[in-house]
Amino acid sequence: MSAxxxxxxxxxxxxxxxxLLAVRDLxxxxxxxxxxxxxxxxxxxxxxxxxxxxxxxGKSVTALSLxxxxxxxxxxxxxxxxxxxxxxxxxxxxxxxxxxxxxxxxFQEPMAALNPVYKIGRQLSDVLRNHMxxxxxEARIRVLELLxxxxxxxxxxxxxxxxxxxxxxxLQRVMIAMAIACRPKLLIADExxxxxxxxxxxxxxxxxRELQAEMGMSVLFITHDFGVVxxxxxxxxxxxxxxxxxxxxxxxxxxxxxxxxTRMLLSAxxxxxxxxxxxNAATDVRSPVLQLRNVGVSFRGRRxxxxxxxxxxxxxxxxxxxxxxxxxxxxGKSTLGNVAAGLIRIDQGEVIVDGTPRxxxxxxxxLHSPSLHSPGVSMVFQDANAxxxxxxxxxxxxxxxxxxxxxxxxxxxxxxSYIRSIMAEVGLGPELFERFPHxxxxxxKQRVGIARALSVxxxxxxxxxxxxxxxxxxxxxxxxxxxxxxxxxxxACIFITHDLSLAxxxxxxxxxxxxxRIVEQGPTADVLRHPSDPYTRALLNSIPLPDxxxxxxxxxxxxxxxxxx
Numbered sequence: 337m338s339a340x341x342x343x344x345x346x347x348x349x350x351x352x353x354x355x356l357l358a359v360r361d362l363x364x365x366x367x368x369x370x371x372x373x374x375x376x377x378x379x380x381x382x383x384x385x386x387x388x389x390x391x392x393x394g395k396s397v398t399a400l401s402l403x404x405x406x407x408x409x410x411x412x413x414x415x416x417x418x419x420x421x422x423x424x425x426x427x428x429x430x431x432x433x434x435x436x437x438x439x440x441x442x443f444q445e446p447m448a449a450l451n452p453v454y455k456i457g458r459q460l461s462d463v464l465r466n467h468m469x470x471x472x473x474e475a476r477i478r479v480l481e482l483l484x485x486x487x488x489x490x491x492x493x494x495x496x497x498x499x500x501x502x503x504x505x506x507l508q509r510v511m512i513a514m515a516i517a518c519r520p521k522l523l524i525a526d527e528x529x530x531x532x533x534x535x536x537x538x539x540x541x542x543x544x545r546e547l548q549a550e551m552g553m554s555v556l557f558i559t560h561d562f563g564v565v566x567x568x569x570x571x572x573x574x575x576x577x578x579x580x581x582x583x584x585x586x587x588x589x590x591x592x593x594x595x596x597x598t599r600m601l602l603s604a605x606x607x608x609x610x611x612x613x614x615x616n617a618a619t620d621v622r623s624p625v626l627q628l629r630n631v632g633v634s635f636r637g638r639r640x641x642x643x644x645x646x647x648x649x650x651x652x653x654x655x656x657x658x659x660x661x662x663x664x665x666x667x668g669k670s671t672l673g674n675v676a677a678g679l680i681r682i683d684q685g686e687v688i689v690d691g692t693p694r695x696x697x698x699x700x701x702x703l704h705s706p707s708l709h710s711p712g713v714s715m716v717f718q719d720a721n722a723x724x725x726x727x728x729x730x731x732x733x734x735x736x737x738x739x740x741x742x743x744x745x746x747x748x749x750x751x752x753s754y755i756r757s758i759m760a761e762v763g764l765g766p767e768l769f770e771r772f773p774h775x776x777x778x779x780x781k782q783r784v785g786i787a788r789a790l791s792v793x794x795x796x797x798x799x800x801x802x803x804x805x806x807x808x809x810x811x812x813x814x815x816x817x818x819x820x821x822x823x824x825x826x827x828a829c830i831f832i833t834h835d836l837s838l839a840x841x842x843x844x845x846x847x848x849x850x851x852x853r854i855v856e857q858g859p860t861a862d863v864l865r866h867p868s869d870p871y872t873r874a875l876l877n878s879i880p881l882p883d884x885x886x887x888x889x890x891x892x893x894x895x896x897x898x899x900x901x
Contacts, residue, residue: 354420356381356554357402357522361414364397364406364578371397372578374414379522384548384555386569386586388562390601390807391778394578395558399524402556403439404431418522436467440515444527446507450499456510457495460517467518482513486543504665505536512543519551526558533664533834538878541567560807562605563837563880566590566887574598586884604812605882606837608864623691624652625712625795625828626676631685633671633852645671647852649685653796658822658829660843660860662836662875668852673798673832677715689713690795711744714789718801720781724773730784731755731769734791741792748792755791762787763817779810783817790821800832815842836875840864848872 355378364372372394379385387395400406402416404426416423418439426434435441443449451459460482461475470478476495483491486509499507508528515523525544529537541564548555557568565572565586572589574581574597582595593599633646646668653659653676661669674680675687678694687694689710717723724733731752738750756766762783773781782802789797799818803811819842822829831843839846840860847857848869856869867873877894881887 354381355379355417356383356419357556358417359398359402359414360417362398362401362416363413364394364401365411366409370578372401375575375578375580377573377580377583379554379556381521381554382548382552384557384568384570385573386557386559386565386571387573387575388559388565388601389575389581390560390809392577393575395575396526398575399441399526399556399558402524403435403441404428405441436463436515436520437518438520439522439524440518440520441524441526442508442511442515442528444530446504446511447499449511450507452499455496455498456502460510460514463514463517478517479513482517483510485516485547486510486513487539488513503536504532505540508532508536508540509543512540512547516547516551516553520553522554522556523548524556524558527560528557529564530559530561534836534878535664535874537564538880541880544568561880562590562602562808562882563887566882566884567880567891569884574601590882590884601808602882604808606811606835606841607882608837608840608876608879623655624688625655625690626653626830627651627686627688628672628675629686629688631672631675631687632683633668633675633680634683644852646675646682649854651847651854651857653828653830655795655828656822656826657845658831658843659845659847660831660833660839661847661849662833662839663849664834664875666851667849669832669834669849670800671852672849673715673800673830676796676830677713677798678710679715711741711792712795714792714794714797716782716785716789716797716799716802718804720778720785720802720805721773723785724781726773729770729772730759730764730776733784734758734788737788737791745792758787758791761821762790777810778806779814782806782814786814786818786821790825790827793825794827796828796830798830798832801834802831803838804833804835818842836864836879848875 357379359378360376362372362375363370375398377385387398389395397406401410401412402423404423406412412424423431423434457476457479460479461472464470464475464478479495480491483494488494488506488509494502494506502510529540532540544555545568547553559565569586571583572586573583574595576597581597582589582593589598590602593602628649628651631646631649632644635643635645637643649672661672663669671680675682690712694710728736734755735750738748738755742748742750756769759766759768764780764783764787768776768780776784785802803814806814815838831839833839843860845857846860846863848855848863848871850871856863856867856872863872864876867876881890
């Protein structure tokens, strides 16, 4: 076993301890399909092991198998030994006693894991009363202690709230409170920060480290994010196609990976240190392809509450320019992208596309007014699967886009030969012309989205988080394709992302948004290296660096700053 370099302040001399968990030759089959193949690993007391891999690698299935959560269709063989006892022969009753008491799990989607019709306090109380035989009063006291421990603001108020009334980060803190309620020895965290903003993610990772040190837990951390691995792990296990690729101490694996696949994954990780766009240079901004002047957008919520999604936005996009809109959830970046694409109305201000004011963009105009849509603007959506009609073949999908485009530009070629040429340009083979979306991979579906946007020859493409659902290697390939197409066709682009690391290498200019306003903008390298706004600095400091040594130093610096404000 590789020597362990303690990272999270957990334990030392791990080589002398008996493994808390030992998995030997684990094989998991669903029908005739093998998902995990002869996997072996161990977790020592107080250690954090990160299992990292792309979609379909088998990492989450492995985690669920430890608690017998795979269901009756799964055939599990090998050995899963917890404190020397093989769990595979355990029946439902024995596993139910183990769950929560000795081994707990935090799921990726807390909203899906919590009951939407029960209040937070009741759900936590039920766990305690089931496992610890507490009275209702004792359970309430303990729940409030747990909510305080996980640093949930106003725990008394949250006790009586429903899950939908809490933010994503708050819900994940509730899940952590539920998981540690019975002081487990092993905590399984299955992608617990994937859906969170970077500042919220940093807080959750800090919390898990604190709880681990306080309670002496071991942690099995499932993730696809190497920055998170560098921040949280003592050791790393890389998986691919259900098999172990390599394993080792976190510092060693990052500094000197042995396997080509691991090296490929690490090379595909976006980095702030690589700031600089290699695409086209922007042209004169005095003749912009898109101009927003004092644009405001509001949404009316329940009980007449008005949410100001955009407030006083002034922005110009030059021809050939790639502008990254960055910010956390709710910052207004996607709303701004939808305004640019003509998908929503504005309450105030003016939208000018290719030098022509967009008619019908105001609040008094119908959403589907033909004049609201600009033929020079196309969009690539975040969820490629949801953006494609499941009943339409790929060729028909692209033909429909061209049919719409010909309403404004009759000269557009809508022939099958043109469609096939666009498909070839984005790396889609001719055999996919007659395929349905469900027959394509995630990366292929996003290429269809890019082909659809490109087919109408736009002067501006709005790309809304186009790679957020893709694995890091697929993400790199898609972004390289997008950069190549932008160089060839010269379209301008609004690249919407929550990841400043992606903005670093995929934009000429960065626009940082917070609460519906632009707080900072400028050339990409300048903003990322010398941010002037505190919010931008907070975003940058929260991004985990894909280097365990550098991330450890940054975390120590952050902790020192917190101790000496």
